[in-house]
Amino acid sequence: MPQPLDAAAVRRWCALGRESLRAHCARMDAINVFPVADGDTGTNLCLTFEAAAEALSAPEAAPGAEALPAALDEEHGGRMLRAMAHAALLGARGNSGTILAEYLRGMARGRTEDGGLAAMLRGAARAARAAVAHPVEGTMLTVAAAAADAAEAGGDPAAAANEALSATPGQLAALARAGVVDAGALGLTALLGALWAALGEQAPPLPEPSEPPGPSVPAAREAPCGPARGEPVPSRSEFEVMYLLEADDPAALDALRSRLDPLGDSLVIGGGEGLWSVHVHVADAGAAVEAGLAAGRPYRIRIAHLPGPQGAPRSDRAAGPAPGAVPVRRAVVAVVPGEGLAALCRDAGASALPAPEAASEEALLAAVRASGAGEVALLPNGGELHTVAARAADAARTEGIRCAVIPTRAAVQGLAALAVHQPDRRFDEDVVTMTSAAGATRFGEVTVATRQAWTSAGVCQAGDVLGLVEGDVALIGSGTAQVAKDVLARMLAPGGELVTLVLGADAPQGLATELEAYVRAGHLAVDTVVYEGRQHDASLLIGVE
Incomplete structure (x- = not known):
């Protein structure tokens, strides 16, 4: 009879699971042919489970650091599982990692509702399958179901997982052609074996390794919405x-x-x-x-x-338009809060739309039309404008304009996106590159409160200086320079290479010089650029890339 999954067992599972996934990571990457032969299933599963295991190092997830009454040990085991599931959700990598995160979440929910191993594994299997739009047999979903069936029957879930893993080539044509088991199923089988061992049981060895597909085996490209034993389904996915x-x-x-x-x-x-x-x-x-x-x-x-x-x-195989094709002009439309920022955008080749005029779908659509381009990247530069920007892009597409929204939440993210914009690149690649640059830019702001209000940092009074990080009030002070330094300290704590300072219309004289010196003194490898934004709603906008 296996031991209960208490706090100690959860920790043992984390250690054993990490070790097992690391040991099989290269093999999983090598045999990864479904749903895409991109050779990263092992890496994605390892990184996702690593994120889950790291959650137990947080104080709130590690109650066992002090002596605990035995009656509370199992309760803490459940809490630790929930912490793992949440961390896996935040750190999920790839298709397999996203499924694993949901598997852990279902396991934690089953642990809360019932507490028994069978309920945990059944809840995990159901949650993982429900997360996939079009489930396919011969994958980690099959292994999950087999382990749950065995646990409910009082059997060995790890052995059942091994058996299900060995059968995966007979369930998916891509696996049969390559002569391998499913990579994601192998990873989940390894984790289930580690779980069984953590509960004090003898874990069966994994099946003998399959030879990875060689150069003569075509890279299978099968969509998970296809029939379980069908031939590869053509896909437009890039x-x-x-x-x-x-x-x-x-x-x-x-x-x-x-x-x-x-x-x-x-x-x-x-x-x-x-x-x-x-x-x-x-x-x-x-x-x-x-x-x-x-x-x-x-x-x-x-x-x-x-x-x-x-x-x-695919981008390497579609390098440009066909010979003789008429090039399609591309434009960028950016929403900006100040005339200085508008000039910066125009200098970079973008059309600038003042923020007060951008609150409606009609205004954004008019700006897209006015660009006269067949391809348009739209930078809303504010989270509150994302929905209306998406509607404007939809409307533009009905008129034959290829329009994409770059999800910028602040003007400094828009500047980062513009810095990597290349109009001679394929549109999809340009959108991807601009989106990645914007997402890699943390943003902050220093402004003055106009009235008393509750904030995430406490109650502010009219005239207080507010420091915002990623849109939330992080601190309340009385001096613009000091609040700006405190915001910079928080934003640079995770690291950074470039600080962008955009000065507002009411920024104090000498603020940029003082902040540049502050960054140089504490972060020698970080460069700083300063722009006159002349925006009226914030004394300072900050970006960290």
Whole structure:
């Protein structure tokens, strides 16, 4: 009879699971042929489980640091599982990592509702399957179900997982052709073996390694929405898009699934309680991000090229227009809060739309039309404008304009996106590059309170200087320079290479010089650039790349 999954067992599982995944990481990457032969399933599973295990180092997730009454040990085990699930959601990598995060979440929920191993594994299997838009047998979902069945029957879930893993080549044509087991299924089997061992049972050895596919084996490209034993399904997917999404409305999540499903394949959405992890393979990365904008607030957006049939990025095989084709002019439309920023955008070749005029879909659509371009990248430069920008882009597409929203939440993110914009690059690649640059830019702001108000940093009074980080009030002070330094200290704590300072119309004289000296004194390797933004709603805008 296995031991209970108490706090000590959870810690043992983390240690054993990490060790097992690391040992099999290279093998999983080598045999990764489904759903995309991109050779990263092992890496993604390792990084996702590492993120989950690291959550136990947080004080709130590590109650066992002090002596605990035995009766509370199992309760803390459940709390630790929930911490792992949340951390995996935040750190999920790729298709397999997103499924694993949801598996852990279902396991934690089963632990809370019942406490028994069978309930945990059944809850995990159900949650993982529910997260996948079009489940396929012969994958980690099959292994999850087999382990749950065995646990409910009083058997050995690790042995059942091994047996299910060995059968995966007979369930997926891509695996059969390559002569390998499913890479994600191998990773989950390794974790289940580690769990069984952590509960004090003898874990069976994993099946003998399959030879990885050689050069003569075609890189399989099979969509997970296809039949279990069918031939490869043609796909237009060129990009892997992942993001975290804040959304409280269940109807918005249903609408998101409905919008993303026709765009591509490998759609997985996991999470709950207002926070979701979204993964999809698509041909139009911008459309996938815009679907998130319509559903809530997407952030931590990651976009990567998928390999094509020969294993090369698709962009390498579609380098430009056909000979004799008429080039399509491209434009960037940026919403800006000040005339100085507008001049910067115009100097960079973008059309600038003053923020007070950008509150409506009609105004944004008019700016897109006025650009006269067939391809337009739209920079809303404010989270409150994302939804209206997405609607304007939809309307522009109905008029034959290829329009994509770069999800910039601040003007400094827009500057970062503009800095990497290349109009002679393929539109999709330009959108991906601009989105990545914006997402890699942290943003802050220093402004003056106009009235008494409750903030996340406490109660402020009219005239107080507020320091905001990523849109939230982080501190309240009385001097612009000191608050700006405190904001910079917080923003540079995780590291950075470039600080951008955008001075407002009411910025104190000498502020830029003082802040440049502050950055130089504490961060020798960090460069600083200063712009006169002349915006009236903030004394200072800060960006850290």
